[in-house]
Amino acid sequence: MPDQLLFGMEVALNGLMAGVLYALVALGFVLIYKASGIFNYAQGVMALFAALTLVGIMEGQVPFAHLINAIFGTKIHHLGTPIPEMLDPDVTIAYFNTEGAGWISWLLGGIGNFFIWPINNFDIVLALIFTVFVMIALAWAVQRFIFRHLVNQEPIILFMATIGLAYLLEGVGELMWGAEVKTLNVGLPRGIAEGVESVTEGWFGYGFFLSRLDIVAAVIAAVLVTALTLFSQYSKQGRALRAVADDHQAALSVGISLNFIWILVWSIAGFVALVAGVVWGASSGVQFSLSLIALKALPVLMLGGFTSIPGAIVGGLIIGVGEKLFDFLMNPIIGGATENWFAYVLALIFLIFRPQGLFGEKIIERV
Amino acid sequence: MKKRLATLAVAAVMAAGPVMADLVFPSLSYRTGPYAAGGIPFADGYADYFTLLNERDGGIGGVMTRVIECETAYNTEKGTECYERTKGEGALVYQPLSTGITYQLIPKTAADGIPLHTMGYGRTSAANGKVFSNVFNYPANYWDGASIAINYLLDQNGGDLSGKKIALVYHNSAYGKEPIRTLNELSNKHGYELLEIAVDHPGQEQKSQWLRIRRERPDYVLMWGWGVMNPVAIQEAANIGFPMENFIGVWWSGSENDVLPAGADADGYKALNMHNVGDDFPIFEDIQQYVVDTGKAAGAGDQIGTVLYNRGLYAAMLAAEAARTAQEIHGVGDITPAQMRDGMEALVMTEERMTELGMPNFGPEFSVSCENHGGSGQGKVQQWNASAGEWEILTDWITSDKEVIMPLVMEDSEAFAAENNIEMRCN
Numbered sequence A: 001m002p003d004q005l006l007f008g009m010e011v012a013l014n015g016l017m018a019g020v021l022y023a024l025v026a027l028g029f030v031l032i033y034k035a036s037g038i039f040n041y042a043q044g045v046m047a048l049f050a051a052l053t054l055v056g057i058m059e060g061q062v063p064f065a066h067l068i069n070a071i072f073g074t075k076i077h078h079l080g081t082p083i084p085e086m087l088d089p090d091v092t093i094a095y096f097n098t099e100g101a102g103w104i105s106w107l108l109g110g111i112g113n114f115f116i117w118p119i120n121n122f123d124i125v126l127a128l129i130f131t132v133f134v135m136i137a138l139a140w141a142v143q144r145f146i147f148r149h150l151v152n153q154e155p156i157i158l159f160m161a162t163i164g165l166a167y168l169l170e171g172v173g174e175l176m177w178g179a180e181v182k183t184l185n186v187g188l189p190r191g192i193a194e195g196v197e198s199v200t201e202g203w204f205g206y207g208f209f210l211s212r213l214d215i216v217a218a219v220i221a222a223v224l225v226t227a228l229t230l231f232s233q234y235s236k237q238g239r240a241l242r243a244v245a246d247d248h249q250a251a252l253s254v255g256i257s258l259n260f261i262w263i264l265v266w267s268i269a270g271f272v273a274l275v276a277g278v279v280w281g282a283s284s285g286v287q288f289s290l291s292l293i294a295l296k297a298l299p300v301l302m303l304g305g306f307t308s309i310p311g312a313i314v315g316g317l318i319i320g321v322g323e324k325l326f327d328f329l330m331n332p333i334i335g336g337a338t339e340n341w342f343a344y345v346l347a348l349i350f351l352i353f354r355p356q357g358l359f360g361e362k363i364i365e366r367v
Numbered sequence B: 001m002k003k004r005l006a007t008l009a010v011a012a013v014m015a016a017g018p019v020m021a022d023l024v025f026p027s028l029s030y031r032t033g034p035y036a037a038g039g040i041p042f043a044d045g046y047a048d049y050f051t052l053l054n055e056r057d058g059g060i061g062g063v064m065t066r067v068i069e070c071e072t073a074y075n076t077e078k079g080t081e082c083y084e085r086t087k088g089e090g091a092l093v094y095q096p097l098s099t100g101i102t103y104q105l106i107p108k109t110a111a112d113g114i115p116l117h118t119m120g121y122g123r124t125s126a127a128n129g130k131v132f133s134n135v136f137n138y139p140a141n142y143w144d145g146a147s148i149a150i151n152y153l154l155d156q157n158g159g160d161l162s163g164k165k166i167a168l169v170y171h172n173s174a175y176g177k178e179p180i181r182t183l184n185e186l187s188n189k190h191g192y193e194l195l196e197i198a199v200d201h202p203g204q205e206q207k208s209q210w211l212r213i214r215r216e217r218p219d220y221v222l223m224w225g226w227g228v229m230n231p232v233a234i235q236e237a238a239n240i241g242f243p244m245e246n247f248i249g250v251w252w253s254g255s256e257n258d259v260l261p262a263g264a265d266a267d268g269y270k271a272l273n274m275h276n277v278g279d280d281f282p283i284f285e286d287i288q289q290y291v292v293d294t295g296k297a298a299g300a301g302d303q304i305g306t307v308l309y310n311r312g313l314y315a316a317m318l319a320a321e322a323a324r325t326a327q328e329i330h331g332v333g334d335i336t337p338a339q340m341r342d343g344m345e346a347l348v349m350t351e352e353r354m355t356e357l358g359m360p361n362f363g364p365e366f367s368v369s370c371e372n373h374g375g376s377g378q379g380k381v382q383q384w385n386a387s388a389g390e391w392e393i394l395t396d397w398i399t400s401d402k403e404v405i406m407p408l409v410m411e412d413s414e415a416f417a418a419e420n421n422i423e424m425r426c427n
Helices: A003-036 A043-059 A065-072 A103-120 A122-145 A155-177 A194-204 A212-234 A236-246 A248-253 A258-284 A288-304 A309-334 A339-353 B002-015 B036-057 B076-089 B099-112 B142-156 B174-190 B207-216 B229-239 B256-266 B282-292 B307-330 B337-345 B351-356 B402-419
Strands: B022-029 B064-071 B165-171 B193-199 B220-224 B247-249 B270-273 B378-385 B390-393
Touching: A003 A043, A003 A212, A003 A236, A003 A258, A003 A288, A003 A309, A003 B207, A043 A122, A043 A155, A043 A258, A043 A288, A122 A258, A155 A288, A212 A236, A212 A258, A212 A309, A236 A248, A236 A258, A248 A258, A258 A288, A258 B229, A288 A309, A288 A339, A309 A339, A309 B207, B022 B036, B022 B076, B022 B307, B036 B064, B036 B282, B036 B307, B064 B076, B076 B099, B099 B174, B142 B174, B142 B220, B142 B247, B142 B270, B142 B378, B142 B402, B165 B174, B165 B207, B174 B193, B174 B220, B174 B402, B193 B207, B207 B229, B220 B229, B229 B247, B229 B256, B270 B390, B307 B337
Parallel strands: B022 B064, B165 B193, B165 B220, B220 B247, B247 B270
Antiparallel strands: B270 B378, B378 B390
C-alpha cells in the first residue's frame, strides 16, 4: 500500500478519535438546548469549573483560600493531606497486562481493566462523586438565581444570560481554586497504544499511532451516549425531559415540573462537562484555556444539529476526520494550522444543504 | 463658625501638602484569563522585588518605589487601556508582557517619551537603538533565541548540522512566526533542513502536527509556544515517543506550567532561558525576611523561585538598576521618564553588581548603548528533571550568531524608520 495512503488512514483514525473528544463537549450543549432552548455559552467554562473542582478536591485544597486568608489574615491553602493519600485502598487488584498481546487479548484485557480501575482508584471515584454533587449544586443555583427569573424571555436574552454566567463562573472558579496550572492525574493512560501499532504493523508494514488516552476517551464517550440515550428513552425523568423539549406548556399541563427538569438537565450537562474537562485536562493540565474547548464544539453543533445526541456524535466524527484529512492533504500546498477554520467551513457547507443540521429537527412554522 | 473655618483651612493645607516623591513602575499584569498561569508568577516576582527595595533599602537612591498593577488579561485592547490609565501617574517604564500590546505601545510611548522594556519578546528589531529610541529589549530577543538554540545544537553535533532535519513547532501568530526567518538564514549557513509546523491558537489539540513529526522524523524539534500549547505539545511528543532531550522550547515554553501536566513524560525536555533558575540565591533570603515574613508578598507568595517568578524578579531588577543609573547620571532622586530612558541606555550589568544584589550569575553580563538596545543576546539551556520537579541549567551563557542576526535587525529597523520618517540617532 502506498505510504501516503497509509499516512492518510492513520490521520483519519486519529481524526475519528479527536472527533469523539469534540462530541463530548458538544453533548453538553445539545442536552441543555434540547430541554430548554438555551444555547449555553458557558458549557466550556463548566468543563473548566468541573475539572478545577475535581483537582481541588483531590489535592485537598481549601476553596476560596485566598479570599479567606485576605479577610481573616490566615494562611490556609490545603487541608493538610491530599484526599488520595487519605483514602489509599489497602487492597488493589492486578490489571491485565495487554502489552505485546494479540488483538483479542488486548481488547478483552482492556475491557477488564476498565472495570478494575474504579476498584483500585476508589479515592478518585469518591472525588468524582463529590465533584458531581458540586455540579448539581451549581445546576440548582443557575436555575434558582438566573433562569427562573427569565422564563418566557426571548432566546437571545437567555443566550446573553449564559454569556454572563460563563464569565461569572470563570471568576468564581479562579477565586475558589486559584489560576495556576493544575496537574490532573486520574490514572488515565497516556502514550501510544502498542496493540494498535503492532496489529497495523502486521497488516500494513506501518504501525499506526493511536493514543491510549484517545481510546479510553472514545470508550467513555460511547458509555456516556448509551447511558444518556437509555435514560431519555426508558426512564420516567428521561421521558419527562423529552416532553419538556417537545412542548413546555403541554408538559406543564400534565404535571411535569419544569423547574425540576431544568435542574436535572443542567446537572447532566454538568456531568458531561466534568467528563470533557477530565479527558481534555488529562493531556494539557487544568488551566483556564480549557474553557476554549467550547470553540471546538460549535462546528460540531452546526453540522450535527442542536437537538440531537447522535448528531453531536456523528458531527464530531465528521469534523474530526474532515479537519485532520484536510490538513494532511493541503499542508504541502497551503501550509498547516487549517483545522480551526476548516471545521467551520465544513459545517457551513453542511448548513447550506441542511440548515437544521444533519440530525436536527426540521422547523416548519405555519403562517 | 471660626472653628469650622479653621478646621477646613487645616484640612486644605494637609491636602495640598508636599507630595511624597516616588518612582512609579506600572505592571501590566494578567492574573485572569487563559494565560493567567503564566502572568501570575511574573507579576508576583516584579512586585516583590520593588517591595524588597522599599522594605530593605528604603527604595532606590532614597526614593520609595510604587508598583501600579493593571490587569490586561493578555488582551491587547485592555493592555492599551492600562497604558492610557496609568501613564499620568508618572510611569517610568512599561513592560507590557505581550507582543501584541508592545506593538500598540511602540508609537504611543515614543510620543509620550516613556521607555518600553520588552525582555525576550516584542519587536525584535527594536534592538537597534538608532531607530527605536524608547524601546529596549535587552538582554535577548526572539532572533537571539533561535540562534542560541542552533548554536547549542551545533555544539551537540560537533559543530556540524548539515543533513539534519529540525522542526519548528510554532504558535500560529506573529510571536510564533518570529524565529522563522532567522532559522531559515541559519539553515542556509549550517545546512540543516527546516520543517515549519504551525499550531493554531490556543493549541489544545495538536494531533495533526505530531503525526506529521512522527512521519517526517526530524532530528530535533524547536518550539515557540505559549500557554496551553506547551504542555499539550510536550505530552504529544511523549506520546509519539519523540526523545525529550531533542525537544527544545524557547524561554516562553520553559516554565513549570509547561512540564508539570505531562508528569514523568516531560523528563528531559529542554528550554532556553535568559536568566538563572531556582531559589538558591542570597536575594531569596531577603525576600523571605522582608517580603514574605512581613506579609507583603504579592499574590499568594507561592510562586517564589519558579521560572516565571524569577523572570519577573529579573525584569524588576533591571528596571531598578536602570533607575539607579538614571539617578546617578542626572543627580536627582525623583527621576522623570526621559531620565529613566537615559538610565536604560547607559545600563551596565556586571557580575560584580549582580553579586552585590544577591543575584550572582542570575543573568548575563551586558551593557546597553545608544546603538544597541538589545544587550548581549545570550541565553542558557535548561532541562526538566521530573523526579526532582525542577529545572537544571545545562550550559553556560550561549551567545547568538550576531553575524546573521544583526543584518536582519538592521534591515527590519531601517525599513521601519523609512516607513515612519524616523531620523537615525547616535551619530
